[in-house]
Amino acid sequence: MKKDLWRRFVYVVLRLPVTPLIKLLVGYKCARLKGPDKPSLIVLNHCTDLDPILVALGLSRHMYFVASEHALRDGLPAKALKFLFDPIPFDKARADIHAIMETIRRLKAGANVCLFPEGDRTFTGETGSIAASTAKLAKKSGADLVTFKIEGGYFTTPRWAKKLRRGKTTGRVVNIYPADELKKMTDEHILSLIKRDVFEDAYESQKTRTIRYRGKSLAENIEIALFLCPGCRKLGTIHSEGDRFFCDCGLEGVFTETGLLEGETLPFSTTTEWGVWQGEQLREIVAETGDGPICSDECQQLFEVDPAAGKKLIGEGLMEICRENFKCAGMTFPIERVTRIAVVGRMTLLFSEIDGANYEVRSAYPRSALKYREIFRLLTEN
Numbered sequence: 001m002k003k004d005l006w007r008r009f010v011y012v013v014l015r016l017p018v019t020p021l022i023k024l025l026v027g028y029k030c031a032r033l034k035g036p037d038k039p040s041l042i043v044l045n046h047c048t049d050l051d052p053i054l055v056a057l058g059l060s061r062h063m064y065f066v067a068s069e070h071a072l073r074d075g076l077p078a079k080a081l082k083f084l085f086d087p088i089p090f091d092k093a094r095a096d097i098h099a100i101m102e103t104i105r106r107l108k109a110g111a112n113v114c115l116f117p118e119g120d121r122t123f124t125g126e127t128g129s130i131a132a133s134t135a136k137l138a139k140k141s142g143a144d145l146v147t148f149k150i151e152g153g154y155f156t157t158p159r160w161a162k163k164l165r166r167g168k169t170t171g172r173v174v175n176i177y178p179a180d181e182l183k184k185m186t187d188e189h190i191l192s193l194i195k196r197d198v199f200e201d202a203y204e205s206q207k208t209r210t211i212r213y214r215g216k217s218l219a220e221n222i223e224i225a226l227f228l229c230p231g232c233r234k235l236g237t238i239h240s241e242g243d244r245f246f247c248d249c250g251l252e253g254v255f256t257e258t259g260l261l262e263g264e265t266l267p268f269s270t271t272t273e274w275g276v277w278q279g280e281q282l283r284e285i286v287a288e289t290g291d292g293p294i295c296s297d298e299c300q301q302l303f304e305v306d307p308a309a310g311k312k313l314i315g316e317g318l319m320e321i322c323r324e325n326f327k328c329a330g331m332t333f334p335i336e337r338v339t340r341i342a343v344v345g346r347m348t349l350l351f352s353e354i355d356g357a358n359y360e361v362r363s364a365y366p367r368s369a370l371k372y373r374e375i376f377r378l379l380t381e382n
Helices: 004-026 051-058 076-085 097-108 133-141 179-184 187-198 202-209 271-288 370-380
Strands: 028-030 040-044 064-068 088-090 113-115 144-151 169-177 238-241 244-247 252-255 295-306 310-321 325-328 331-334 338-344 348-353 358-363
Touching (some): 004 028, 004 076, 028 051, 040 097, 040 133, 051 144, 051 169, 064 076, 064 097, 088 097, 133 179, 133 187, 144 179, 144 187, 169 187, 271 370, 295 370, 310 370, 348 370
Parallel strands (some): 028 169, 040 113, 040 144, 064 088, 064 113
Antiparallel strands (some): 144 169, 238 244, 244 252, 295 310, 295 358, 310 325
8 A cells, every 4th residue: 555655654753752652651561563564453452542552552563543433523633643644434323334344455455454343442441342243354354363452551541531540551462363364263263362362351450460550530530430329229420529439329439549449338349340230230220210211411412413524513401311212402313213322532422313314412511421322222232
């Protein structure tokens, strides 16, 4: 690919100042691999916004990244990303065949492509589900498969947090699977290898090294991820301030420098445990709720999104999800017409309708978009 020459130049030049900066900011260490030597599909777990830089510092050869189209939509940063790196845009609010085909095209043209098979950053510290299509893509591409793993990233920049913490983050190549070997494997086998290689439980890793991640306001905005109170079993009643989080019912605790949750009335010591519990409880809440709202949030901004023209504010007001409808800013969207609900960044909610219309919901205060995504999943899983 001729345009690789420009991207490779940018890749090499930016590596020089970025490497010491990243090492200073997040205490990053990785065993750098010279390569990959052949066109490769590189997959890794997704735990920080810095992950593309972290994997790039671990592999010397230039690579393209599959990135959320939301990050490439508008504004000067988006234009800079497209000009300097030419990422492959992926629409999180729908199944994006274009991104898959473009990935295969670039691999067959001799380039390396990096993607995050979870399709999303972890909210609670454990690697999320990986679609079977990742294994199909690896096999169909005809490229080598490189698995890469980042450890400690969740505590450095929890997805729900506003501020970075100083600690230690590591990255390493786990395995390299040649294309010839992939051809002999079943899709199921390839998928199992990817899941095994990139899986990270942040709290299990902490047990073996107990690193402190120092920063200010460690619990601030934790309600973005922990949306269900274990004390009163109510949605959206957790709040945070500084290192503390608390609920209207009296439950309270702190988020420590080691990432643990501490509090006399807390039944959990990790965000992973809390996340698993709230997922199980949410299923019961959805089943128990009648035709009324399952959850709601005030003062939400609804935007209509045009990939070519950008976004336009079309309303502001209450957002709620019911068994039959999703409502926001005075507009009603039947659940049966909504194709997917996704979360980008910390709490921006994206959704699309069957007719192709795309929307974005933003909030001026911390609230969980994750709970809407999970409720929608439960309502439509059958």
